Amino acid sequence: MKKIFGQAFDSLDETAQAVLGIVYRQNHFSNEPNVSAKQAAFTLWHERNGPPGDIQQFDSFYRKVRNLFNKLEKLGFVSKVDGTHGYKLRENYLEDQLAI
Numbered sequence: 001m002k003k004i005f006g007q008a009f010d011s012l013d014e015t016a017q018a019v020l021g022i023v024y025r026q027n028h029f030s031n032e033p034n035v036s037a038k039q040a041a042f043t044l045w046h047e048r049n050g051p052p053g054d055i056q057q058f059d060s061f062y063r064k065v066r067n068l069f070n071k072l073e074k075l076g077f078v079s080k081v082d083g084t085h086g087y088k089l090r091e092n093y094l095e096d097q098l099a100i
Helices: 013-031 037-047 055-075 092-100
Strands: 076-079 085-090
Touching: 013 037, 013 055, 013 085, 037 055, 055 076
Parallel strands: none
Antiparallel strands: 076 085
């Protein structure tokens, strides 16, 4: 991830870094390369051993992940794929930052 995003990756909190890791894995190793915020939330919830069946706690966590996707998109780390609920990494992030 540091190769793609450089020092900007270090400035993100742990959950944002984990979200980018999930997007990377989905983009590179899945038959369906785009990942939605809900898919990422389910994956993180499972990886972090979130309590199964606790709908309210998951819903709160999902809103946090959804908010992170909005921030990551605004900062240029990910981009929304037109016509889907999915996102992909902006792997030309460093090139774009140098052009500014």
